[in-house]
Amino acid sequence: MSTDHSATPIDPQSAARLGTDGLRLELVDTADTTAFGRWLTAEARGFYDSTPTPETLAPQLTGLADRRSTGVYDDSAADPSTPVATVSAWPTALTVPGRRSVPAWAISAVTVSPTHRRRGIARVMLEAELRTATTLGASLAILTVSEATIYSRYGFAPAAMKADWRIDTRRARWTGPAASGRVHFVTAEDLREVSTDIVERTRLGVPGQIEQWDLLRDRLLGIGADADRRKALRLVRYDDADGEPQGFAVYTVKESGPEFSSHTVDIEHLVSATDDAYAGLWRYFLEHDLVTTVTAPLRSVDEPVAWQVADIRAAHRVDQHDHLWTRILNVAAALEGRNYAGPASIVLDVDDALGFADCLVLLEIDAEGVATVTDLDGEAPLGAAALSLSVNELSALYLGGMSVGSLVRAGRITELRPGSADVVDHAFHSTVTPWLGFWF
Ligand SMILES: CC(C)(COP(=O)(O)OP(=O)(O)OC[C@H]1O[C@@H](n2cnc3c(N)ncnc32)[C@H](O)[C@@H]1OP(=O)(O)O)[C@@H](O)C(=O)NCCC(=O)NCCS
CATH class of the missing domain: 3.30.1050.10 (SCP2 sterol-binding domain)
Structure with missing residues (x-):
């Protein structure tokens, strides 16, 4: 699918429908940093995020410029140049069973300003996205959702679940295979390229994966984060017995009790290209001194690590629910x-x-x-x-x-x-x- 979004005009049906309410549905020229900055600011406001500063906007202006970003504008509003609704979409490859992928239309940044909610604007935008995706040849549309009650009406359904894991390390003696390689501390900058390569090698192995983008990788690695967060993050790389990087993880360590001996390791992100790297990284975390709890949010509901510890009840899924929603179009x-x-x-x-x-x-x-x-x-x-x-x-x-x-x-x-x-x-x-x- 093409990423030259100007070649696909705004959906005429939805534009006409909004026009009857005095609203304009428009593609944002992402090269116009003023207009795109206002669109990004409206999106942040829609999700109740703090107002972006020039510093926080800068990476988004470049990192998201290739997306098809659409806004709804109200000329009667006090600030008509800031959209009252936003949606963004881009073509990606969705991994499906059989180590294959299909062309998908990823939809994100769906917001309608609190001043304009519940008058059908989201519906009109979503229907426009589904028609645009069909025109561009996507087999299906995908999204992750803030609330599970919004998207069924447009034909979406949860297709991949997620679990937040909590492991009690005192009961989780390692019984899995002994890994052949070793773990190294690295910097985010060290991981930038190698993590992209590892992620790309793992992508077709798990249905539900999509292509990652640079801004996402930087966010996951803490690049561009504020100073406090950068100081808290720890990053490790797993190299196999031949010294080849096969996995990495991003985590923090927090003191959670009055005693110095009950820290929590929070694994924010862990990617392994091989079973050996998976075992090597998980064992590394479970055998930390002074750590009683390992948490790992947004993981698979079926983590092999639950079968790699002496007591399966040491590994809890503390929260489990829908995560990736799909909507077949073709x-x-x-x-x-x-x-x-x-x-x-x-x-x-x-x-x-x-x-x-x-x-x-x-x-x-x-x-x-x-x-x-x-x-x-x-x-x-x-x-x-x-x-x-x-x-x-x-x-x-x-x-x-x-x-x-x-x-x-x-x-x-x-x-x-x-x-x-x-x-x-x-x-x-x-x-x-x-x-x-x-x-x-
Ligand atoms: C969710 C949101 C985009 C909906 O926008 P909206 O313009 O008010 O929605 P619409 O008026 O087009 O509503 C369309 C339908 O969705 C329903 N709906 C809208 N928001 C809903 C919500 N939060 N939960 C459940 N149903 C919702 C409406 O009742 C309507 O139902 P109908 O088809 O039976 O008539 C908007 O409330 C919003 O910006 N929320 C905060 C940001 C957010 O959560 N975005 C979603 C990101 S995944």
């Missing part, structure tokens, strides 16, 4: 874009109130797990599984981390033929639990 492209666990023949009767994914299709999966999708004209073939579901449920199942059986039992998917849930569950299941380790 059913055939999305379903053919991933691999499956085994052969199957499945009829999907998909309902989409917004029309993008409304279809009746036959998904045929061969012995290698490769799919072909065709429109079904007539009766379902004998022996095919058959489900009736909305685009939300199909989007939830897409990355292979959700249970078809649970959604059938919940009344959200209907089996058109008995036994279909088992067939689809087996075919769609991903052996690697979907996960995305950051917000966007």
Whole structure:
């Protein structure tokens, strides 16, 4: 998908709809730093962040300039040059089962000013994004959400969950494999390039990952953070037995009790390209002296570390909920874009109130797990599984981390033929639990 967003004009349908309320839907020229600065300021205000300063704006003005940023402007407002609503989007590659990726439209920065809420502006912007994504050839749209109640109405559903882990190190004697390499303290600047390489090598291994961008990497490494945060952050790199960097982590250590012997290590970010690096980094954290607790937010719900300690009850998921939401736009492209666990023949009767994914299709999966999708004209073939579901449920199942059986039992998917849930569950299941380790 192209990143020359000026080539794709603003969605005319949504622009016309807002025009009837005296509002303008416009693409922001991100090269115009005054206009883009106002847009970024409006976005920060929408999320209740503090007002950006010239120093905090500067990296965003350059780091986010290639995004398609859209604003809604109200000429009757006291400050008509600052948008009353914002949304930003960009094309990315979403990892799907089978070490493959599909073109996705990442949506972020959805805000409507408190002065303009609940009059349909977000709906108009979201529908514009979905039409734009379709025009640009995205198979699906994705986002991470502030509230789980907002996006179902547009066809999105959670497809990757997240867990915040807390591990009691006194009970978590290491029983996992002995790592072959070693851990080094490094600086954020040391990690800049090598972390990009490690992240890129891991990206296709976990469904739900997307391409990272420089500003995100810098934020995760603490580059550009204020002095207090930079002082608190510690960064380590894991090199394998041949001295090749295979992982890294960013963390802080806090004293949490009156005694000096009960510190908490908070792992903000940990990436490993190999199982050896995973074991090496986790063991490093669990065997710290004077540390009784290791916390690790925004991790997979299925962390192998829980199986690498003597007492599985030492590793708690203290918070677990939805994280990455997906919205299929092109059913055939999305379903053919991933691999499956085994052969199957499945009829999907998909309902989409917004029309993008409304279809009746036959998904045929061969012995290698490769799919072909065709429109079904007539009766379902004998022996095919058959489900009736909305685009939300199909989007939830897409990355292979959700249970078809649970959604059938919940009344959200209907089996058109008995036994279909088992067939689809087996075919769609991903052996690697979907996960995305950051917000966007
Ligand atoms: C969430 C937000 C963008 C909604 O904007 P808005 O213009 O008021 O939304 P709309 O008027 O278009 O509402 C569309 C629908 O969403 C519903 N809705 C809006 N905000 C909602 C919320 N926070 N929770 C649940 N439903 C919500 C509306 O009731 C409406 O429902 P309907 O389809 O049944 O009529 C806005 O409240 C906001 O900026 N919130 C703070 C920032 C934020 O959380 N952004 C989302 C980031 S992921």
